[in-house]
Amino acid sequence: MNNIDIEKIISRVHSLPGELVPFREMLLANVVMISEIPAPTFGEQERISFLEQRFNEYGLMNCCTDEVGNAQAILPGTDNLQAILLTAHADTPFPASENHTCTVDVKKIYCPGVADNSLGLALLATLPTILEGLGIRLQSKLLLLGTSRSLDQGNQCGIRFFLTNSRYPVKSAIVVEGIPLGRLHYRSMASFGGMISCNIDRKVNHKSAIEILNQIIYQLGRLTLPVESHTDLVLGAVSGGASYKIPARHAQLKFQLRSDDDQVVIDVTGQINSMLEEMGKEQGVSLHLEDIARTQAGGLDSSHPIVAKTRQVMTALGIQPQKSIYSPIITSYVEHEIPAIGLGLTYGDNIHYGDEYIEIDPIITGIAQLIGALMAIDGACHD
Amino acid sequence: MININEWLQSNTFHHEQFSDLPQLIKAKEKQGLKISLCIPTLNEEKTIGKEVVLFKSELQDRYPLLDEIAVIDSGSTDRTLEIAASFGADVYKSAEILPVMGFKRGKGENLWKAIYQLQGDIIVYVDADIKNIHPRFVYGIVAPLIYQSEIKYVKAFYDRPLALSQGIRPTGGGRVTEILVRPLFSLFFPELTAIIQPLSGEYAVRREVLERIPFPIGYGVETSHLIDVYYEYGLEAFAQTDLDKRVHRHQETRDLGKMSFGILRTFCKRLKDRGIVANLPELTANLRQFQALDNSYEQVIHEIYEEERPPMLKIVAYREKIGIDR
Numbered sequence: 107m108n109n110i111d112i113e114k115i116i117s118r119v120h121s122l123p124g125e126l127v128p129f130r131e132m133l134l135a136n137v138v139m140i141s142e143i144p145a146p147t148f149g150e151q152e153r154i155s156f157l158e159q160r161f162n163e164y165g166l167m168n169c170c171t172d173e174v175g176n177a178q179a180i181l182p183g184t185d186n187l188q189a190i191l192l193t194a195h196a197d198t199p200f201p202a203s204e205n206h207t208c209t210v211d212v213k214k215i216y217c218p219g220v221a222d223n224s225l226g227l228a229l230l231a232t233l234p235t236i237l238e239g240l241g242i243r244l245q246s247k248l249l250l251l252g253t254s255r256s257l258d259q260g261n262q263c264g265i266r267f268f269l270t271n272s273r274y275p276v277k278s279a280i281v282v283e284g285i286p287l288g289r290l291h292y293r294s295m296a297s298f299g300g301m302i303s304c305n306i307d308r309k310v311n312h313k314s315a316i317e318i319l320n321q322i323i324y325q326l327g328r329l330t331l332p333v334e335s336h337t338d339l340v341l342g343a344v345s346g347g348a349s350y351k352i353p354a355r356h357a358q359l360k361f362q363l364r365s366d367d368d369q370v371v372i373d374v375t376g377q378i379n380s381m382l383e384e385m386g387k388e389q390g391v392s393l394h395l396e397d398i399a400r401t402q403a404g405g406l407d408s409s410h411p412i413v414a415k416t417r418q419v420m421t422a423l424g425i426q427p428q429k430s431i432y433s434p435i436i437t438s439y440v441e442h443e444i445p446a447i448g449l450g451l452t453y454g455d456n457i458h459y460g461d462e463y464i465e466i467d468p469i470i471t472g473i474a475q476l477i478g479a480l481m482a483i484d485g486a487c488h489d
Numbered sequence: 490m491i492n493i494n495e496w497l498q499s500n501t502f503h504h505e506q507f508s509d510l511p512q513l514i515k516a517k518e519k520q521g522l523k524i525s526l527c528i529p530t531l532n533e534e535k536t537i538g539k540e541v542v543l544f545k546s547e548l549q550d551r552y553p554l555l556d557e558i559a560v561i562d563s564g565s566t567d568r569t570l571e572i573a574a575s576f577g578a579d580v581y582k583s584a585e586i587l588p589v590m591g592f593k594r595g596k597g598e599n600l601w602k603a604i605y606q607l608q609g610d611i612i613v614y615v616d617a618d619i620k621n622i623h624p625r626f627v628y629g630i631v632a633p634l635i636y637q638s639e640i641k642y643v644k645a646f647y648d649r650p651l652a653l654s655q656g657i658r659p660t661g662g663g664r665v666t667e668i669l670v671r672p673l674f675s676l677f678f679p680e681l682t683a684i685i686q687p688l689s690g691e692y693a694v695r696r697e698v699l700e701r702i703p704f705p706i707g708y709g710v711e712t713s714h715l716i717d718v719y720y721e722y723g724l725e726a727f728a729q730t731d732l733d734k735r736v737h738r739h740q741e742t743r744d745l746g747k748m749s750f751g752i753l754r755t756f757c758k759r760l761k762d763r764g765i766v767a768n769l770p771e772l773t774a775n776l777r778q779f780q781a782l783d784n785s786y787e788q789v790i791h792e793i794y795e796e797e798r799p800p801m802l803k804i805v806a807y808r809e810k811i812g813i814d815r
Contacts, residue, residue, distance in 0.1 A: 132551065134546065135543050207620045207621065207736070210572075212568070212575045
């Protein structure tokens with residue numbers, strides 16, 4: 107893409123926020139309807155059906171739900187020589203029993219999962235109408251994909267399945283998340299998400315599993331992590347025991363190890379395995395390390411045209427790109443060597459809590475940014 | 490008396506029968522109908538934004554079923570009006586509509602003034618406190634009026650009357666319906682017992698009907714509508730639509746007591762006016778409830794008047810507005 111093309115795009119991007127105002131209610135209505143459909147990981151079918159219904163109503167091509175539960179559709183381009191993938195994950199960390207009632211205020215929408223990622227999915231449902239209304243037609247075909255089984259033990263199963271099996275070679279991808287506006291992710295860290303389970307055989311050992319787990323946590327804290335590779339060990343969740351008065355028979359620890367070097371993750375995971383093997387020699391103590399999720403390090407350089415042009419679009423809209431460039435949402439694309447970026451649409455807070463919310467006003471800027479990035483990527487695809 | 494089971498078969502619908510909105514709009518446009526949505530409010534800031542956003546987007550912008558969306562307010566002290574207006578609803582203060590008739594506080598007052606203020610040949614009333622609001626709450630009750638000209642008044646209900654494989658199960662109105670209204674209907678207007686949820690706040694009505702019936706301004710408005718329309722047009726003029734689940738505020742038993750009192754007064758007035766029960770004494774407006782404080786008990790008296798607005802056709806300003814007296 108030459109400079110004249112990007113200048114044209116930037117010029118158009120400046121006028122987009124004003125042009126997008128008439129579409130605000132349509133997007134918000136989709137946010138509300140999607141948010142109120144519970145979608146725990148592995149239980150996204152109803153939400154995915156809603157998205158597919160929206161794709162069908164618009165008359166998109168090849169609307170369907172694949173065998174792992176992704177909703178997909180194609181918005182044709184003018185030449186269809188390339189395909190750009192636009193995805194948002196459909197699942198949330200909230201169980202179906204959670205109260206999913208939305209509250210719409212003048213400035214905010216409150217609902218569990220609204221930021222992560224009902225807004226992103228609503229954007230997918232609304233974008234074809236918006237692009238048509240704005241008279242914007244890409245050269246490339248746009249693959250719209252609401253993905254299933256993304257979070258936690260879903261381990262990005264939906265997007266991985268699509269990228270492995272899709273009939274359409276994807277030239278580039280944008281991953282849409284509800285928040286925060288200013289997110290520009292284009293690299294993935296290597297990571298290992300694991301769950302350590304400790305079980306005590308009561309016949310030969312009277313210790314509490316929590317006591318053993320405590321020793322494990324102490325040992326994990328003593329691991330030497332290489333500083334130069336930005337390596338972190340995050341202790342995410344613990345559970346165990348049945349009552350305050352009985353020594354726990356079972357206890358679990360979920361953690362994530364992440365680094366920008368694949369080999370470091372492999373090495374440290376090996377150290378953890380050795381440590382557990384040693385501690386598991388105690389009579390009646392059984393320790394097991396289970397894989398929850400793994401990601402691979404990689405992604406785009408900051409000078410890659412997609413990154414550079416998107417940054418220009420964001421700057422033109424007054425959006426300050428965040429410093430963090432790493433996100434696990436990029437990892438599936440790294441595995442398939444597809445250039446991809448992750449963008450956010452608005453501001454919000456209390457993510458993964460019952461009072462999760464998004465701000466309404468910045469959404470217009472967020473959509474303008476996304477459309478600008480799509481136009482820039484479309485141009486870059488045809489260079 | 491018509492066969493209630495036959496009426497249930499022919500005039501009871503499910504919202505899914507009407508989910509083809511392009512077809513519905515085609516039928517509406519063919520008849521040149523205008524449809525207005527009225528949402529009566531009093532301090533509904535928690536739910537009004539969502540209702541307006543959904544109805545405007547889905548039933549105006551995406552599928553042009555509604556010609557206007559109006560919020561008519563009884564004097565909210567919270568941000569109900571600000572929120573509704575910010576998402577594109579037409580917002581009216583009940584006191585400022587038809588000022589020559591003065592202002593009375595009550596939901597029925599808002600519904601009555603909507604007839605004057607709004608343009609539609611059909612007016613759809615939807616309560617503002619519905620937590621699981623969805624476009625079906627409107628198209629489900631409007632569609633029978635669009636498709637069947639003999640139907641004049643469509644009520645919503647929220648439960649299935651028949652189970653598919655486990656035989657018949659009793660179907661539910663709320664507590665006031667089952668304890669008060671259905672027993673009264675059984676005694677005096679048996680055909681009206683076929684209306685599964687007579688007190689539901691969601692109904693769509695042709696203007697030609699609305700402008701001919703009086704409006705109690707308080708709790709009795711839904712009950713009086715059913716009786717008055719039934720007397721004028723018979724059960725054949727009614728239909729009802731299953732809208733599945735409705736989630737709304739839970740009301741305390743004491744508040745239901747006040748509601749029942751208002752309904753009972755309205756009901757008795759109709760029994761008297763229509764000569765069904767002779768020699769009813771003058772009815773008090775005082776509802777007496779009791780409350781305990783430690784070991785002492787005290788009486789609480791609530792004054793509940795069920796004033797009524799006359800049929801809108803009797804209002805000169807309305808007749809002038811629609812051109813009858815020209």
